Amino acid sequence: MKEKNNFIARIKYLNDLPPPQIPPKLLKYDQKPDELAQSSKLITSLYTKTNVNPLVRINDDLGMELDLMKIPGVLDQMDDKYLYGFDNIKLEPKDRVLLRDPRVDRLTKTDISKVSFLRRTEYMSSATSSISSAGNGIVSNGNSNVFLKRKRISQKEEEEEVANDAARLDSKKLVRRIESTFDDLGTSGNNKNRIELFKHPTKKNLKAVKTWSLLPDTVAMDQKFFLVKLAGSAVLDKKERDSLCLETAIFRPVELEEDDWISFYSTDKNSSKELAKGLEQQLDEITEQNSDPTNNSFKFKRIRDYNMNNIQLASSLNELSLTFNDERGVAYYKPLQSKIELKRRRVNDFIKPLVKEHDIDQLNVTLKNPTAEEQQTKDKIRSDYDPIDFPEV
Numbered sequence: 001m002k003e004k005n006n007f008i009a010r011i012k013y014l015n016d017l018p019p020p021q022i023p024p025k026l027l028k029y030d031q032k033p034d035e036l037a038q039s040s041k042l043i044t045s046l047y048t049k050t051n052v053n054p055l056v057r058i059n060d061d062l063g064m065e066l067d068l069m070k071i072p073g074v075l076d077q078m079d080d081k082y083l084y085g086f087d088n089i090k091l092e093p094k095d096r097v098l099l100r101d102p103r104v105d106r107l108t109k110t111d112i113s114k115v116s117f118l119r120r121t122e123y124m125s126s127a128t129s130s131i132s133s134a135g136n137g138i139v140s141n142g143n144s145n146v147f148l149k150r151k152r153i154s155q156k157e158e159e160e161e162v163a164n165d166a167a168r169l170d171s172k173k174l175v176r177r178i179e180s181t182f183d184d185l186g187t188s189g190n191n192k193n194r195i196e197l198f199k200h201p202t203k204k205n206l207k208a209v210k211t212w213s214l215l216p217d218t219v220a221m222d223q224k225f226f227l228v229k230l231a232g233s234a235v236l237d238k239k240e241r242d243s244l245c246l247e248t249a250i251f252r253p254v255e256l257e258e259d260d261w262i263s264f265y266s267t268d269k270n271s272s273k274e275l276a277k278g279l280e281q282q283l284d285e286i287t288e289q290n291s292d293p294t295n296n297s298f299k300f301k302r303i304r305d306y307n308m309n310n311i312q313l314a315s316s317l318n319e320l321s322l323t324f325n326d327e328r329g330v331a332y333y334k335p336l337q338s339k340i341e342l343k344r345r346r347v348n349d350f351i352k353p354l355v356k357e358h359d360i361d362q363l364n365v366t367l368k369n370p371t372a373e374e375q376q377t378k379d380k381i382r383s384d385y386d387p388i389d390f391p392e393v
Contacts, residue, residue: 037076050075212324217332218386222378224337225321233344234306245272248279250300250365251340253308254358258351262308262342265300265363274298278367300363305355306342313338 034041073079091099198208228251230236236244250265267275275298313319319336347355370378382390 050078212329212331214331214333216385217323217334218382218389220334221385222381225334227319227321227336227339228342229339230306230342234342244303245269248272248275250363252360252363256354256358258354260308261305261345261355262340263305263359264303264342266303267298267300271298275365275367296366298365300365302359302361302363305345305347305359307345309341309343311339311341 033039068074071082073081074083195208195211198211200206244266245268246266248267252263252265254261254263274296278296313336316335316337319339321334321336323332323334324330325332379390380392383392
């Protein structure tokens, strides 16, 4: 009699795919050398913002000068594990008891069941029900029906509240809720870059053409900005607007007991372009050569004086100054402190000598790097608006 035999074998198949007809495209990433971690400008900025004195413990007798630039993570991450070699020491198990709070033996535990104000609140109803023994039926009055209905509603509301609390505690659902708000605005998800979702609140026929993300200009939050307006006969004519450089103009206020006014200064077009370019640079990009007063001194000549009227705003967010960055698609806003209205000035002959004494015909303006104390003061104000990029030291 022949027996039936079954054999099991492992068979592997190898399917060599042909090379793709179109080779993969290599993308060229344009990276600015100033943004690299090895950039000297970045290190200069970090050194200016960071107080390095408490990072190094120097012995008065046997102290050594340390080059903090060669120690990774000291300036940018405030990590001092490479300065001192005591972080990798393991604690003995028998010494762990020393980390316990010495007052733990004296702490008294309170029995919650004996505390009346910590008990769960119980609601009593004043509704009564009448039970009739006629026949074997039970009859309830209207008040008890209302009470049962209210009880069901309160239980339903309580269950919904518990479910909402559980949803709040769930981090994944919380992230989904936040992301869904951006989807509704058309800034992310499936609705990203859908301009048709944006509608004007009053003029329904208007359609959005381009959108920008509105963000605060945290770098400039340590400064105060004002809205200057020329009114009446003080308005410049076309010839003056073309000849004067209003982008880099300087308004110098003068306040005396007898009178107050504001002086208007302007420079030539070449100096104005160079100054505007220097103002756009970061603080660490201003080299020592550029900060030399003899090399870069911009001369501003006084044009005329104006009478000023300072109008205080009800809120700092009533008036905003916007700067559009089309490359990043971001519009940065700066809050304006107040409005300054300038009018044509007529000087009384009696105070002309006083005005001539306090007027300055020319201002020499130079750009320089701030000191460490000045930089810390500026960053302290900025940290109120952006504590991530400008942490308090």
